[in-house]
Amino acid sequence: MxxxxxxxxxxxxxxxxxxxxxxxxxxxxxxxxxxxxxxxxxxxxxxxxxxxxxxxxxxxxxxxxxxxxxxxxxxxxxxxxxxxxxxxxxxxxxxxxxxxxxxxxxxxxNYQYQQKMFKNNLLSSCQLNQKENTQQHIDKKKVQQILDDHKDMQNKYNSLKEDLLAYRDISQQEVKQLEQEKQSYLQENKALKQQIQILKQNELPIHDQQQKNGTNNNNNKMK
The missing domain is CATH 2.60.40.150 (C2 domain)
Incomplete structure (x- = not known):
């Protein structure tokens, strides 16, 4: 130069x-x-x-x-x-x-001038590289933050999904248990009604006989 x-x-x-x-x-x-x-x-x-x-x-x-x-x-x-x-x-x-x-x-x-230009270019290049590296570091941190946030969201989603599945299972169990209890109650109720009906049927002749016996006794007393 x-x-x-x-x-x-x-x-x-x-x-x-x-x-x-x-x-x-x-x-x-x-x-x-x-x-x-x-x-x-x-x-x-x-x-x-x-x-x-x-x-x-x-x-x-x-x-x-x-x-x-x-x-x-x-x-x-x-x-x-x-x-x-x-x-x-x-x-x-x-x-x-x-x-x-x-x-x-x-x-x-002037090689000193050339060296000065080279040093200036090198310094500018280093500053530019440093700026680029800083920007890349910032971008890398942003990307890493996004990845971490996504990972957290994924973990929360998986956890929530497990909770929902567990809640859904428990709810079905409860519904099934209530249904079984209902059926059991209906059967017991039906059995009780049948017993009551039988008792009523058995009680009616006895009551009629008692009434009949009572009428006869009264007649005898009148004689």
Whole structure:
């Protein structure tokens, strides 16, 4: 990862509308109208090319191949622009270039910055994961609570079901017992009625005989 910042331009000529373009891997990354400096661009790659244009006319360009950016750099230099057909940088990053047109450029292949970005991304990822884990923990607790509630409801239902079954059995027993007692009472009552009827039948002749005997005695007394 390379950070490129344009601080100033020194063209040695007049210009109308100046554009600053950056390419990486032969593709244009960004194009800026040079109206307010500095201009900073972050490049994901190991090479880049800068093109300076006045409108549609190319003033010059400069290319930095990977071999020149394979070490840690953090510097500000005046860099001369060349013809786009042969624009590879052949300096040593130690001295400023003095030929015009040139640009004041900062190149930072800052691994500390990259590590900082990595740490920030890692921290953000950890915070996100922590947030997700917290949410997952909350969701897990909710699900577990629902399962526990369902289990309690199931246990209560089973217990209630057993109670209802037991109550139903007891009720049937009681009804059956009452029915048996009723039948027994009816039979006893029937037997008692029969006995009473027999007694009444037996008692009637005796009573008639007593009445007859009583009449005869009275007649005899009158004689």
């Amino acid at each position: 390379i950070q490129v910042t344009l601080y100033d331009v020194d063209l040695g000529c007049q210009f109308h509308k100046l554009y600053f373009a950056i390419q990486s891997n032969s593709q244009t990354v960004e194009t800026h109208l040079v109206s307010q400096l500095p201009i900073s661009t972050l490049i994901e790659g190991r090479e880049f090319k800068i093109i300076l244009k006045d409108g549609s006319i190319t003033i010059g360009s400069i290319s930095f191949p990977p071999k020149q950016l394979n070490k840690q750099l953090n510097l500000v230099r005046w860099i001369t622009l060349f013809d786009p057909k042969d624009d590879q940088y052949d300096g040593n990053f130690i001295e400023d270039d003095i030929e015009q047109p040139r640009i004041l450029l900062r190149i930072e292949t």
